[in-house]
Amino acid sequence: MVDSICIFEGIYFTRLLPLVYFRPQYDLRCGILTLREKVEKRYPDIPISLHCRSYLKETVKQHNPDRKVNEIEGKKCLLINGRAVFDDTLKDAIDLKAQDTLYVKGDQIVAAVVGGKKLDELKEGLNDLFTLSDFNDLVKVELKDANIATYPWDLVQQNGEQIEKDYALLVGDEKEKIKGAIYEGVTIVNRDNVYIAEGAKVKPGVVLDAEEGPIYIDKKATIFPNAVIEGPAFVGESSKIKIGAKIYEGTSVGEVCKVGGEVEESIIHSYSNKQHDGFLGHAYLGQWCNLGADTNNSDLKNNYGSVKVYVNDEQIDSGSMFVGLTMGDHSKSGINTMFNTGTVVGVCSNVFGSGFPPKYVPSFAWGGSEAVTTYDMERALDVSRRVMARRDVELTEHDEKLFRKVFDLTKDERKKRGFPN
Helix, strand or coil, X not given: CXXXXXXXXXHHHHHHCCCCCCCCHHHCECCCCEHHHHHHHHCCCCCEEECCXXXXXXXXXXXXXXXXXXXXXXXXXXXXXXXXXXXXXXXXHCCCCCCCXXXXXXXXXXXXXXXXXXXXXXXXXXXXXXXXXXXXXXXXXXXXXXXXXXXXXXXXHXXXXXXXXXXXXXXCCCCCCECCEECCCCEEECHHHEEECCCCEECCCCEEECCCCCXXXXXXCEECCCCEEECCEEECCCCEECCCCEECCCEEECCXXXXXXXXXXXXXXXXXXXXXXXXXXXXXXEECCEECXXXXXXXXXXXXXXXXXXXXXXXXXXXXXXXXXXXXXXCEECCCCEECCCCEECCCCEECCCCCCCCEEXXXXXXXXXXXXXXXXXXXXXXXXXXXXXXXXXXXXXXXXXXXXXXXXXXXXXXXXXXXX
């Protein structure tokens, strides 16, 4: 029987950039929970350790003081791919009593149950990223229905479904779902499908429409007057949905965000702001992003064709008609910024000016449609330090080292475009 679990990173993390420069893959949100939290909720009684890229190790330790990082304890371990969107079906498909078994979906690792000498070998390689060849001598079991996120739009496209699954997992058969303050004049459609946590406030004129899916409003969140939220939707702890906001189905707003205007089928990870009017659709924003007033993104091409997206500086056909903005951590847009369909903005970039900026804006970039250059490392650090302090979050020594490391990791992105480094 398995006596430990390790959620690991593999070599294909690059397909989820720029969202994973500052975090492991399993700390991405999809639905209400992050990919890691989906595993933790389903195995509450088994010790879970975290595996990550070596440059992220100290930061992951800082944010997870109760977890072993790049260590595995125990004699038999269930290793789970950090890109797995874990659910009850996948849990039921994995036999914790199996002997040295690899679960795959095609050529992708889903999970592995490993013990004995093989586990000892894997423990020695925990400073590297896992590949399929690391598990070659295990018995293979094909899981055709396993859910593995490959690209950022995979997370966005299934966000509504994942909100529903997470809602069922977190709320269950709980009878009293309305624990926060509901002011006079609030309209709730399908009240049994709405959860409002303690300390949350829903102000007059708000419409919560859960007819097509659940709505989960977490602790200390505030829904300002006349906002409309259509389920499935999630509003995280201490976040604020501004006056008159229109939050459509399939939207997740993480912790400590301020969101206004029109948002549809998007994920706003946490600590990010889109306070003003403007449209955000089929998008994924990382942490500490800020969209200026009247920022808009297109999520549908005029010819209704499949959207092509730059991933690792290579154009990939998403196979989807709807793909909006992907923006990495600590990036910002100026007022009236217009992002074209499938635009990718790296981390720590400032985008502004008239017209459409490039469809791929590298990390640590400064500018827009007319010209883009390198955003000075020290200025970027100083701004991020001030932004985080406004939310009572300290930019630590480990965070600063991580910024500098990511600046170095992204030099080639800028060099290819002739930016000074």
